[in-house]
Amino acid sequence: MIKKIIKNYKKPIFLYNYKKIIKNIKNIKNIKNIKIFYAIKSNYNKNIIKELNKKINGFETVSIGEIKFLNKIGIKNKRIIFSGVCKKKRDIKYAIKKKVSMISVESFEEINKIKGKIKIILKYNLNLKGGTKKEITTCKKDNKFGIRSNETNKIIKFIKKKKIKIYALGFHIGSQIKKVKYYIKAIKSIEKIKKIYLSKGIKIKTLNIGGGFAINYRKNKVFYYDKLWKFLNKNKSFNNFIIEPGRYITANSCLTISKVVYTKKVNKKKIAIIDIGMESIIRPALYKSVHKIVNLYKRIKKYHDIVGPICETTDTFQKNKYIGIKKGDFLIIKDTGSYCLSMRSIYNMREKPLEVIIKNKKIKVI
Amino acid sequence: MIKKIIKNYKKPIFLYNYKKIIKNIKNIKNIKNIKIFYAIKSNYNKNIIKELNKKINGFETVSIGEIKFLNKIGIKNKRIIFSGVCKKKRDIKYAIKKKVSMISVESFEEINKIKGKIKIILKYNLNLKGGTKKEITTCKKDNKFGIRSNETNKIIKFIKKKKIKIYALGFHIGSQIKKVKYYIKAIKSIEKIKKIYLSKGIKIKTLNIGGGFAINYRKNKVFYYDKLWKFLNKNKSFNNFIIEPGRYITANSCLTISKVVYTKKVNKKKIAIIDIGMESIIRPALYKSVHKIVNLYKRIKKYHDIVGPICETTDTFQKNKYIGIKKGDFLIIKDTGSYCLSMRSIYNMREKPLEVIIKNKKIKVI
Numbered sequence: 100m101i102k103k104i105i106k107n108y109k110k111p112i113f114l115y116n117y118k119k120i121i122k123n124i125k126n127i128k129n130i131k132n133i134k135i136f137y138a139i140k141s142n143y144n145k146n147i148i149k150e151l152n153k154k155i156n157g158f159e160t161v162s163i164g165e166i167k168f169l170n171k172i173g174i175k176n177k178r179i180i181f182s183g184v185c186k187k188k189r190d191i192k193y194a195i196k197k198k199v200s201m202i203s204v205e206s207f208e209e210i211n212k213i214k215g216k217i218k219i220i221l222k223y224n225l226n227l228k229g230g231t232k233k234e235i236t237t238c239k240k241d242n243k244f245g246i247r248s249n250e251t252n253k254i255i256k257f258i259k260k261k262k263i264k265i266y267a268l269g270f271h272i273g274s275q276i277k278k279v280k281y282y283i284k285a286i287k288s289i290e291k292i293k294k295i296y297l298s299k300g301i302k303i304k305t306l307n308i309g310g311g312f313a314i315n316y317r318k319n320k321v322f323y324y325d326k327l328w329k330f331l332n333k334n335k336s337f338n339n340f341i342i343e344p345g346r347y348i349t350a351n352s353c354l355t356i357s358k359v360v361y362t363k364k365v366n367k368k369k370i371a372i373i374d375i376g377m378e379s380i381i382r383p384a385l386y387k388s389v390h391k392i393v394n395l396y397k398r399i400k401k402y403h404d405i406v407g408p409i410c411e412t413t414d415t416f417q418k419n420k421y422i423g424i425k426k427g428d429f430l431i432i433k434d435t436g437s438y439c440l441s442m443r444s445i446y447n448m449r450e451k452p453l454e455v456i457i458k459n460k461k462i463k464v465i
Numbered sequence: 466m467i468k469k470i471i472k473n474y475k476k477p478i479f480l481y482n483y484k485k486i487i488k489n490i491k492n493i494k495n496i497k498n499i500k501i502f503y504a505i506k507s508n509y510n511k512n513i514i515k516e517l518n519k520k521i522n523g524f525e526t527v528s529i530g531e532i533k534f535l536n537k538i539g540i541k542n543k544r545i546i547f548s549g550v551c552k553k554k555r556d557i558k559y560a561i562k563k564k565v566s567m568i569s570v571e572s573f574e575e576i577n578k579i580k581g582k583i584k585i586i587l588k589y590n591l592n593l594k595g596g597t598k599k600e601i602t603t604c605k606k607d608n609k610f611g612i613r614s615n616e617t618n619k620i621i622k623f624i625k626k627k628k629i630k631i632y633a634l635g636f637h638i639g640s641q642i643k644k645v646k647y648y649i650k651a652i653k654s655i656e657k658i659k660k661i662y663l664s665k666g667i668k669i670k671t672l673n674i675g676g677g678f679a680i681n682y683r684k685n686k687v688f689y690y691d692k693l694w695k696f697l698n699k700n701k702s703f704n705n706f707i708i709e710p711g712r713y714i715t716a717n718s719c720l721t722i723s724k725v726v727y728t729k730k731v732n733k734k735k736i737a738i739i740d741i742g743m744e745s746i747i748r749p750a751l752y753k754s755v756h757k758i759v760n761l762y763k764r765i766k767k768y769h770d771i772v773g774p775i776c777e778t779t780d781t782f783q784k785n786k787y788i789g790i791k792k793g794d795f796l797i798i799k800d801t802g803s804y805c806l807s808m809r810s811i812y813n814m815r816e817k818p819l820e821v822i823i824k825n826k827k828i829k830v831i
Contacts, residue, residue, distance in 0.1 A: 143811065185726050185773075206729060242772075361550070364613070404607070407551075410527050413752070442812045444809055448506075448528050
């Protein structure tokens with residue numbers, strides 16, 4: 100199939116596999132009373148979003164720009180959660196006016212800005228570890244995310260006075276959380292907070308467990324969370340659950356095909372210069388992330404650096420990789436369906452890659 | 466002036482000072498026979514480029530996208546150098562067809578792809594240090610840039626056989642080169658290569674010393690290279706020089722005004738969440754770079770983290786900065802005229818900042 104697709108190769112190709120997206124959604128669906136809201140910041144392809152729209156409950160957004168984008172491609176506001184740590188008053192006003200379904204509140208101050216009808220999710224910073232890299236943790240108290248636990252009493256006083264209803268409690272413990280135990284710890288922690296609300300007569304029945312579900316980039320596989328789903332199915336503190344995955348649904352559904360334009364010799368190794376770089380896939384440069392890379396053709400293996408076309412040394416995919424590469428070869432970069440093109444920059448003004456999906460054995464440019 | 470500009474503040478503002486751009490150009494101009502080609506990848510604002518076009522010799526580009534962009538805003542191809550490590554055959558063909566003035570060749574293979582009339586610059590990788598961060602060095606032999614010295618004989622054979630003329634020799638020793646000695650070392654090294662060409666009857670009169678000229682981000686100042694200009698003025702190996710600065714001309718000509726939307730308490734410090742982030746200024750997240758940040762207002766100083774609005778912990782400008790900040794304040798981020806908006810991404814779909822220039826005491830949106 101890939102050999103067919105590269106026949107008229109002109110520029111890098113992002114190739115999605117519809118089946119994998121569906122499989123990833125099914126991995127989550129065996130929990131009762133769960134609603135899936137896809138975090139669209141992980142992928143902005145409108146066709147992918149439209150496909151997802153048929154299979155899940157809605158979308159999590161982090162800016163008015165994202166809400167407007169969803170509206171433009173036909174997604175209704177009742178299917179949208181509005182999140183983000185930096186909502187301005189006018190942003191909140193806009194979301195309420197447009198009847199966005201829910202708002203994830205990240206601080207006490209924010210509740211104050213809500214005037215009108217919208218379902219409120221109180222997103223807590225539980226000061227927990229997620230066993231994740233420092234750069235992508237979001238639930239330690241020294242980072243910007245979430246309501247601090249010690250603000251609870253202040254919030255209760257305020258919402259009782261103003262007669263504000265709370266729809267859900269929530270948390271977000273980071274990205275790439277590989278172990279179920281971190282979610283369970285967070286749930287137990289938020290159950291305590293729920294009890295504080297309940298002791299003041301405030302009933303909250305829904306829990307938003309956020310995102311953070313991991314994939315294994317080295318092995319091109321998703322992690323499985325069956326123990327967590329079991330835990331949620333048995334849970335008696337909450338009746339309903341919301342989940343906001345991004346990477347988990349689309350990352351491993353896509354691979355990138357890129358051509359080796361030049362090779363250069365350096366002592367015992369070679370450098371392969373490919374036609375895609377940090378303008379479209381910034382994760383290796385920004386987080387030192389590793390994407391699995393294979394050659395479409397079989398070659399005698401040698402040590403290679405694999406680098407992009409951008410005028411920056413940072414633009415490096417892998418150093419000293421044991422792989423066979425010749426000029427003109429096509430390399431396959433795996434797991435590029437999330438946080439790649441959605442982080443694309445205009446730097447160096449390179450051509451936008453082609454996006455293609457395989458669905459029901461048919462190839463379609465999207 | 467800034468207080469006047471923020472009067473109707475709606476979103477972050479990039480504020481350029483025309484005077485500073487002119488001053489930076491003048492810092493270079495006291496060399497005889499030098500031609501300045503601005504590296505446009507450092508700033509894509511079309512008004513800035515048009516202003517520069519009146520004052521310098523032309524522009525250095527790294528992709529066909531950049532060439533097309535310059536053409537679109539009225540810059541002629543005779544004022545363009547085409548560089549980059551990943552030029553495809555069709556890119557070179559396009560540049561020649563459009564009569565781009567010069568091409569910077571980065572490997573032996575590339576010369577092979579040149580069919581037609583264009584001035585050739587042979588850009589060497591001299592395997593030298595530039596005293597710079599590993600991430601931004603470009604002249605060590607294990608990185609992708611430049612022709613390797615040991616390819617010289619092969620090149621000479623080839624160009625004699627094909628009757629190809631060479632217009633200039635060149636090098637690029639990295640970014641943020643703070644000491645003149647690195648340039649002088651590189652010039653001495655390239656003079657030896659020139660002699661090899663000369664010994665085979667090939668005269669090359671022009672030297673392209675590339676870019677890499679530094680600014681001091683902590684002090685919001687440019688470095689000065691008077692010793693280098695003197696050295697070039699006395700140089701007898703070459704008659705003409707080309708220089709390709711980017712950052713040196715525009716970085717310190719611009720500052721960014723951003724509003725503090727929220728503050729959060731963390732033990733002894735506070736977090737200030739501002740309305741611009743890594744989507745527009747990625748240098749702190751990508752290179753751990755520090756931009757000087759001051760508050761427009763005077764406050765009692767405390768320890769603050771300054772973070773952006775993006776849903777990433779990486780989106781941090783400075784940790785534990787001793788500065789006074791209150792909600793609603795305006796922070797001034799200095800030296801944002803290069804490698805900020807030209808690296809802007811669509812991530813989180815935030816609004817594009819406003820760009821404004823002060824020229825002859827007048828404020829103009831650009």
